[in-house]
Amino acid sequence: MFKDVKLLEKFQVHPDEVNGDALTIPLALMEEGDEAYILKIRCAGNISSRLIGLGIHPGVKIKVVRKGRGSSPMIIDADYTRIGLGRSICRDILVTADAGLALSPNLR
C-alpha cells in the first residue's frame, strides 16, 4: 500500500512511528482505492473531536475514494460514511495496514 518511504520525512513522521513491516504513514500519502486502519490522530483537539464524532477514530478501517491533485481535499469512506477531508488534516492522521496495531493496546 505504501511505496515511497522517503516521503515520510516530508511529513515529519517520527521514525518510532514507523513500525517495521507494518508501515505507518500519513493518510495523505494513500492513493485512490487504498485501504488502511487509522492508528493515530494528531490534529488539534477540536478537530480531533469533530473527526471522532464523525466516526473517524483509531482502529477504524478507511478507504480512499478520491484524491485530487495538489492540496485538494480527499474523500474517504470510514465505516459506511463518506467524508471529505482537507489535505492538511489527512497529513495529521496516521494509518497502518495492520489491523492489530491500529487498536490501542489498552483495549486489547
Next chain:
Amino acid sequence: MKKDITIAIVGAPNTGKTTVFNRISGADGRVANFPGVTVNVKEGRVRFGDKVLSIVDLPGTYGLASYSEDEILTRRFLLEREPDAVLDIVDAEHLERNLYLTVQLLEMGVPVVVCLNMIDRADDAGISIEADEIARLLDVKVIPMIARRGKGIDLLKKALEEESGIPFVKPLVIDYGTQINAEIDRIADVLRRDESHSASRCARWTATKLLERDEDTEASLSAHAALDELMDVLAEARKKLASVFDEEYEIELAQRRYKYIEELAERVMKRSTGGKRTITDKLDRFLTRSRFGIPFFLAVMWLLFSVVFSLASPINDAIELLLGYSSSLLAGRLGGGMIESLAIDGVIGGVGAVIIFVPSIFLLFAGIAILEDSGYLSRAAFIMERAMSKLGLPGKAFVPLILGFGCNVPAIMATRVLENRRDRILAILVIPLISCSAKLPVYVLLIGAFSPTEYAGTILFGVYMLSGISALLITGLLRSSVLKGPSAPMILELPPYNTPTLRGILMHAWGNARHYLRKAFTFIFVGSILLWFAVNYPVTVGQSEIDRNIVETRAKYGEIIASADASEAELLFSEMETEIEDVGRGARQANIEGSFAGRIGRAIEPALRPLGFDWRVGVGLISGVLAKEIVVSTLGVIFNVEGIEGEDASLQEALKKSTLPDGSRAFLPLSAISLILFVMLYIPCIATLAVQRSELKNLKWFLVAMIYPTALAYIVSLVVYQVGSMLGFGT
C-alpha cells in the same frame, strides 16, 4: 394543571431532524441535507391533549464537544433550559456513529427518546436493527421511524404525551478504564460540592469534558464554589493521565466510548454482506472529480436560473393582468383624490410590484432545495474547496455564499458552520455582495426594459455570476489584507445521494416564499405608504389651483374660439386641450419635485449624475435600504405618480419613456447597467444589517460592513458609466 413541556430535537446533520420537527410541530421548516444548514434554532408550539408542547429544533451536531458554535449552542440549551425530553434523531444506516451522540446525551443524564430514523434506508443497505434491544440495554425509549413518510410519528407523539417531565435522569456510566475512571470520580466529587451549580447534576459527564480540555465547559465553571480546588485536581489529573497515555488520553476517552458503542451495536445490529452504495459510488466517480465536477456544477447553476426565469415569466404575466384589473376596478370608485391615489398607487402599485416576483422566488428555492436534499450541495462544496481555499475560504463557505443568492439573512446565519472566526467575519462581509432574490425584481425590471426578451435569461445569469465573482474578488482582497490567516481545514460529510421528496421541496420553497412575502407585506406595505406620503406631500400646487388654472385657460380660449370661424376654432380647441394637459403635467411635476422624496432626491442628484442616475433613481436607492425589493415599488410609485398620459403602461414602459426636463431620455441602457451594478453592490437591506450586527458582535466590523459596499458600488458604477459614455454608449 396544564403544563408547558419543552422538547429539544438533537441529532447529527442529515439524520432527518428537521423532518421530524416538521412532522410533530406541523410548522414548515426545511430539510437540510448539507451539514449545518439548519443553524438557527426553530421553535414550534403544539397542543397534545391537555399539554402545550414547545418543540425546539437544535442545530445538527455530531457530538457535544465545543468544536463549532452549533455544538456549544446545543449543549448550553440542554444544560440551561433543561428540556423535559430530548429527541435524539439517529440515522439507522449509520447507527454506530450516531450512537456516539446518544451515549454522550445519556452520560449527561438528560431524558432521551431515541428516534431510530430512516430504517428503510438501513434495510436497503442490508442493516437490521433490534430497536427493543437498544431500549433495554440503554434504558431509553426507542422509536423506529421513517419520518420522511410519516411512519412512526404517531408512536413518537404518544411517547411524548407520556413524558413525565423530569429534566434529569440517572446518567449512563461508561467504563473508561481504571485510571481514567479514578480521575473522573475525583473531579466529579469536587464538582458535586457546589449543589447550586448545574454541573453538580451531571458531574461525571462534566468531568469527562474537563479532561477532554473542553474550553466552553471550563468557562461555564467560573462561578463554581470550589473552583480553586477543582482546577488543582483537574491539572493533577491531566498531568497524570498524560504520562500514562502518552499525551493522548482525550482520544482514549473517545476510544472507550466507541468500544462501548461497538459492543452495543454487536448485540443489536446485523449487517448482511455488502450494503449498496452503488449509485452514490457511480455518481461520485464523476461529480467529485474536478475536471468534470466543476463544469457540471456551473451548468447546474445556469440551468437553475434559466428555468426559474422561463417558468416564472408566464405566471408573472398572469399576475400583472390581475393587478391591472383590480386597479381598473378601483379607479373612479373612491372619488378620485388622495384616497384613491393611496389605494391604487400606494397599495396596489407598491405591494403588487412585490407579489409579482413570488413565482421566481418560489422556483429558486425549490431549486436550492433539490440541490440540498439530493445530497449534491455538499459535493459542490467539496469540488469548490480547492478553488475556494485559494481565495482563503473553506469550500464549506461556498454553501452560505450560495444561500446568499436566495436571501442574505439566512446565508449570514449559516456562516455559523464555519469554525474559524476570521472565516466567519470574511463570509459575513462578502455575502451581501451576492445578489439575493430580493434584488431579482430590480434586475428583471431593468433587464426586461432594455434588452430583447430572448437574451433576458442569459443576461440575468451573467448578472448573478458577476455578483458571485465580485464577492470572490473582495474575499481575496480582504483575506490578503485585513483578515490574514489560515482558514479551517475541511471536514465535510458527503451523505448518500437521495431522491428529494416533493413534499420537502415544496415546503422549502413555500417556507421561503412565505418569509419573503411576510417581509414584503410588513416592510413594503409600510414602506409604500410612507413613500406615497413622501412623494405626495407637501403639496406645492393644490388641486384648487390646478382647477382655477384650467378654468382660466378655458375662459381665455372660450372668447377667442367664439369669435373665430369653424376651421380655426377646431385648431384652437385642440391647442386649448394641450394647454390644459400641460397645466396638469406641470402641476404633477412641481408637486413631485417639491415633495419630501423629491427634495432628498434633488439634494443627492449632483452625486448621482456622474453614475447616470437622476433624482428619481436616487429616491429608489434610498428606499432600497429598507429592503431591496422596495427599489422596484418606489420606482413604480414615482414613475406612475409622474404619469405617462394615454397609456396603461407597465413600469418598464414608463422607465423607457421617462424624460429629463430638457426632453432627453432619462433612462438609457448604459444607465440601466450602471444601476444594476449599483444595486448589486451597495449597502445591504436593514434585515441583513441586523443579522450582520448580531453575528459579527463587533462594532468595528459592523461599520465596515455598512460602509464598504456603498463605496464599492459608487466607484464601480462611476467607472462603468463614465467609460461607457466616453465610448459612446451613453446615447
